[in-house]
Amino acid sequence: DQQVKQNSPSLSVQEGRISILNCDYTNSMFDYFLWYKKYPAEGPTFLISISSIKDKNEDGRFTVFLNKSAKHLSLHIVPSQPGDSAVYFCAARYSQGAQKLVFGQGTRLTINP
């Protein structure tokens, strides 16, 4: 049962344009969402998070939007840079689960010069 889904295995975007990565979830108990970036042979790196009481959180070039009614969140990267090429994971957790993260399958983002 895939509680967190990233339906696009890959995404290709031109440098300077906006990258939009999407994530859907099924468990309404989730109340905290995170995005991680992963390079090969490294562990995931925390990017940005959002609490379920908010609908938007911004940090520099990264913005996460949360639509609770649709159980959907998205990560916007603008402008996209070549160094953003990596696998992006969406993750979720709920209060009773404490630190347990439920991950999506990941989206491989490629930024083309």
Add this chain to the structure above:
Amino acid sequence: KAGVTQTPRYLIKTRGQQVTLSCSPISGHRSVSWYQQTPGQGLQFLFEYFSETQRNKGNFPGRFSGRQFSNSRSEMNVSTLELGDSALYLCASSLGAGVSYEQYFGPGTRLTVT
């Protein structure tokens, strides 16, 4: 501040053997979680420790176990290794155990079972 460190980085074992992986969290972090990453199943939660107590456990067989020491360092053990245990094992640490604390991951230990 040093990041999360995991040792060893690479390991090759034979079916039936057991293995112990080690994780040192970021200084001051008291919560340690373990994840398994495989191509087929993605990143899956194994267990979480806080102040030497297991707080949460994922859906893995009893062959997978862990512990945390008083200095917050953690180890995980897999006994009677199977081919399907080949994976990248990731450790993550966080300052506290609450839901709003971000987790910071180590580079992982790549385990190959032959």
